[in-house]
Amino acid sequence: MTGVTVQSVTVLGAGSWGTTFAKVLADAGRDVTMWARRAEVAAEIRDGHTNSRYLPGVELPSRLTATSDPAEALAGAEAVVLAVPSQSLRANLTGWRELLPREAILVSLAKGVELGSLKRMSEVISEIAEVPSGDVVVVSGPNLAKEIAQRQPAAAVLASADHDRAVAIQQASFNSYFRPYTNTDVVGCELGGACKNVIALSCGIASGLGFGANTMATLITRGLAETARLGAKLGADPLTFAGLAGVGDLVATCASPLSRNRTFGERIGRGETTAQAQEAVGGQVAEGVMSCQSIRELARGVGVDMPITEAMYRVCHEGMDPVRVGAELLGRQQKHEWS
Numbered sequence: 001m002t003g004v005t006v007q008s009v010t011v012l013g014a015g016s017w018g019t020t021f022a023k024v025l026a027d028a029g030r031d032v033t034m035w036a037r038r039a040e041v042a043a044e045i046r047d048g049h050t051n052s053r054y055l056p057g058v059e060l061p062s063r064l065t066a067t068s069d070p071a072e073a074l075a076g077a078e079a080v081v082l083a084v085p086s087q088s089l090r091a092n093l094t095g096w097r098e099l100l101p102r103e104a105i106l107v108s109l110a111k112g113v114e115l116g117s118l119k120r121m122s123e124v125i126s127e128i129a130e131v132p133s134g135d136v137v138v139v140s141g142p143n144l145a146k147e148i149a150q151r152q153p154a155a156a157v158l159a160s161a162d163h164d165r166a167v168a169i170q171q172a173s174f175n176s177y178f179r180p181y182t183n184t185d186v187v188g189c190e191l192g193g194a195c196k197n198v199i200a201l202s203c204g205i206a207s208g209l210g211f212g213a214n215t216m217a218t219l220i221t222r223g224l225a226e227t228a229r230l231g232a233k234l235g236a237d238p239l240t241f242a243g244l245a246g247v248g249d250l251v252a253t254c255a256s257p258l259s260r261n262r263t264f265g266e267r268i269g270r271g272e273t274t275a276q277a278q279e280a281v282g283g284q285v286a287e288g289v290m291s292c293q294s295i296r297e298l299a300r301g302v303g304v305d306m307p308i309t310e311a312m313y314r315v316c317h318e319g320m321d322p323v324r325v326g327a328e329l330l331g332r333q334q335k336h337e338w339s
């Protein structure tokens with residue numbers, strides 16, 4: 001697939017990032033149709049050019065249209081962007097499978113690891129859509145939706161084993177505020193995106209407990225170390241973790257009050273329940289809550305030590321007190337920085 005030009009794009013999912021990425025594509029001159037599962041959201045995007053629940057105050061381009069009918073959304077698409085939360089991707093894609101145009105480039109926005117199968121999103125897409133996983137293009141990087149929706153400058157990574165497909169999406173999404181780079185390390189980019197949500201939870205908890213910059217930097221750096229350890233074991237390129245999908249995304253998410261994962265963690269650190277923390281992110285997805293479980297299982301399965309991920313699992317799924325979990329993290333056996 002050399003020199004393919006993508007003009008017509010469908011985005012399946014109308015949350016924060018799906019809507020923002022649709023705007024990025026429209027601002028890059030593409031014809032974009034969104035699918036929203038609720039008809040009223042589709043109508044608001046199509047007729048009012050807003051998505052007030054997910055992007056309040058943002059005006060959407062008039063060339064961006066929307067429907068709640070997946071068949072209508074997918075007709076004639078040259079690229080299909082999957083923008084639903086990780087744990088719902090399999091079920092949704094199964095329903096859409098027969099509607100996918102055969103030649104369309106499949107693009108994944110989700111940052112997570114599936115519970116049960118422990119698959120990365122490109123692996124789930126490959127299995128359900130029956131395409132080689134190397135054909136899927138994965139979008140990752142420091143991309144907090146609300147900032148990009150306001151046209152604040154940002155860069156991203158488009159990872160695919162098929163360089164030509166990544167270039168086709170690069171050309172389709174490049175605009176004056178969004179600069180996408182290509183990368184062939186799909187494993188590293190997907191793991192970087194999934195793991196940083198878990199580390200952002202921990203930074204939020206630390207902030208909620210009243211800790212400052214040293215604690216944040218410690219969690220970010222040691223979080224990157226455990227992410228890179230898992231990546232190395234699973235065949236990722238170590239350099240990826242020094243790039244946009246590694247340290248770039250990790251720093252943005254761990255530092256920003258806009259991050260749902262960080263916000264969720266902060267509420268837990270302040271003593272709120274998981275239900276209260278979920279309410280604080282407005283019902284939007286905080287992927288790290290489920291990914292701390294799937295990544296923990298993935299890491300245990302290949303014998304990789306991920307203490308911060310283990311700690312987040314204990315807090316989110318075993319209801320353990322964050323103060324006690326933090327003390328346990330600090331009290332582990334002393335070791336060399338790189339062992």
Ligand SMILES: NC(=O)C1=CN([C@@H]2O[C@H](COP(=O)(O)OP(=O)(O)OC[C@H]3O[C@@H](n4cnc5c(N)ncnc54)[C@H](OP(=O)(O)O)[C@@H]3O)[C@@H](O)[C@H]2O)C=CC1
Nearest residue numbers: 013014015016017018084088109110111143144145284285
């Ligand atoms: N927001 C961000 O800044 C970024 C997010 N991402 C990743 O992108 C992915 C999508 O996130 P984002 O758009 O922010 O999520 P949101 O929570 O903002 O929106 C989720 C969207 O998916 C829909 N949805 C939720 N559950 C289901 C389901 N079971 N079946 C069908 N549709 C469903 C929602 O519909 P409804 O409104 O009807 O509930 C909504 O349109 C996540 O993996 C996230 O980690 C990546 C980079 C940046």
Ligand SMILES: O=C(CO)COP(=O)(O)O
Nearest residue numbers: 141142143144259260261
């Ligand atoms: O992935 C993101 C930024 O790159 C968004 O992070 P949150 O899901 O925590 O808001």
